[in-house]
Amino acid sequence: MIEEQTLIDDLKQTETQARAFEKLVNTYKERLYWHIRRIVLNHDDADDVLQNTFIKVYRNIDNFKGDSKLYSWMYRIATNESLSFLKSKSKKMGIDSVELQETLLNNLESDVYFEGDKIQLKLQKAIATLPEKQKLVFNMKYFDEMKYDEISEVLETSVGGLKASYHLATKKIEAYLKEN
Amino acid sequence: MKATNKNSGFKLPENYLENFNNSLLDKIASQEEMEKDKLPTKEGFNVPNDYFNNLHKNIVEKLNETPIKVISIKSYKKYYYFAIATAAILLLLIGINLNKTETYNMSDLANADIDAYLEYADLDLSAYEIAEVMPIDNLDIIDVLEVGIKEENILDYLDSNMDDFNELNIENNEY
Structure with missing residues (x-):
């Protein structure tokens, strides 16, 4: 600090x-x-x-x-x-x-x-289907492994709201990957 | 190392050892398939060689190339002229309207507006106070009543309800 x-x-x-x-x-x-x-x-x-x-x-x-x-x-x-x-x-x-x-x-x-394989490309396609906010939250949490507190400071959203967004995002991605 | 165990008493399913290699390979393959189905933790993105090493230099170059954006007033000149002309016209119109003093009288007001005003405005006037300012001389009965009353009905009413005719102010009234 x-x-x-x-x-x-x-x-x-x-x-x-x-x-x-x-x-x-x-x-x-x-x-x-x-x-x-x-x-x-x-x-x-x-x-x-x-x-x-x-x-x-x-x-x-x-x-x-x-x-x-x-x-x-x-x-x-x-x-x-x-x-x-x-x-x-x-x-x-x-x-x-x-x-x-x-x-x-x-x-x-x-x-x-881009040297990703099929599943990595599929994951990017799944992420692209998410609304803007969920996309940001998913990327920051999943790939960046940021804490909710940190994401909350960046996106100026409550931790509760972020948790809900992340949960929805993962459910949608799972559904997309199963369907496609 | 002995290939068989004669004393343990354990028994193997038929052809277990013969099929072991195949079943093991099948299991490995299925586990690999499961691993593949798992979400990758990397995106698969890549960057050119030395990209991060040269980044600071590139940013400084760009910083020097792009001086702080100064918005030229010249390019907006025509818009300013237009805005000034519009403002001048508006001011002129407002000025003309402000100087014009319109005079209103009672006939300009709709009766409904007057009624509404008298009804809703808190005038705090008693009936006597109103009577004092009302021009009785010019007041006709049909000004206050929507349906005219016949003279004979008035006389009938007075005849049956009026005990003392002195109560009536008949000095300036034809009735």
């Missing part, structure tokens, strides 16, 4: 900013990348969103009040950036969000940066 506060203080001071930013990127890049990648699915898009997330963090660090953990704040920015990215992508392509998910999944099969 003290280390996090030092990092924040260093990010806010011009003379220590560059070094602190490097530390920030190196500390959180992988966790944030995988979180974003699970939402946007494609590597190039994930890279774009991740870079924009860090740029936003860098430029808005003065607005960080410390009400939540730095990590949760960055996760929240990454989530919002990813969702906005998908929205603008579907707008550009002139399709709705469901059609966009289908396109992303179809592209995943031929993606050089």
Whole structure:
């Protein structure tokens, strides 16, 4: 916690900013990348969103009040950036969000940066059928193995609501995998 | 090591040992199938080589390439002109309407509105107070009654209900 506060203080001071930013990127890049990648699915898009997330963090660090953990704040920015990215992508392509998910999944099969087997692809297809919130909760809990408290801080939802979302998500995924 | 156990008294099902290898392989295969059906814990995503090693450098480059977004006022110039023109027209119209003082009189008000006002407004006036301000001279009986009363009915009423004619103010009244 003290280390996090030092990092924040260093990010806010011009003379220590560059070094602190490097530390920030190196500390959180992988966790944030995988979180974003699970939402946007494609590597190039994930890279774009991740870079924009860090740029936003860098430029808005003065607005960080410390009400939540730095990590949760960055996760929240990454989530919002990813969702906005998908929205603008579907707008550009002139399709709705469901059609966009289908396109992303179809592209995943031929993606050089996807080496999943049939069941992994099927799982991604099952996740794609979930509503946005359940999708986020499932990914954060199942793949990221985040605690409900941490997810609650990022998504600003009660722990009870998250548990219900996760339960519903797993039931839907199980049903999808049995049917398909 | 002995291949058989003569003293234990245990017995094996027929061809058990001969079929053991096959049944073991079947079991392994079915377990593998079950493992496959389990949900994978990894997504199967991959990243280019050295992607994470070069990430900080790439972000710093992008950060320098994209200076803080300054919204140019020039590109919105025509919209500002339009907004200013609209505001000016609106102000002009409002100004004209404000300067125009319209005069209203009682005839502009619908009777139903007056009735509703008198009925619902808490005027706190007694019948005598109302009578004082009512222009009796110009008041006709049909102004207060929807159905006219015949003169003979009035006389009949007065005849049967009025003991003292002095109670009537007949000075300015034709009845």
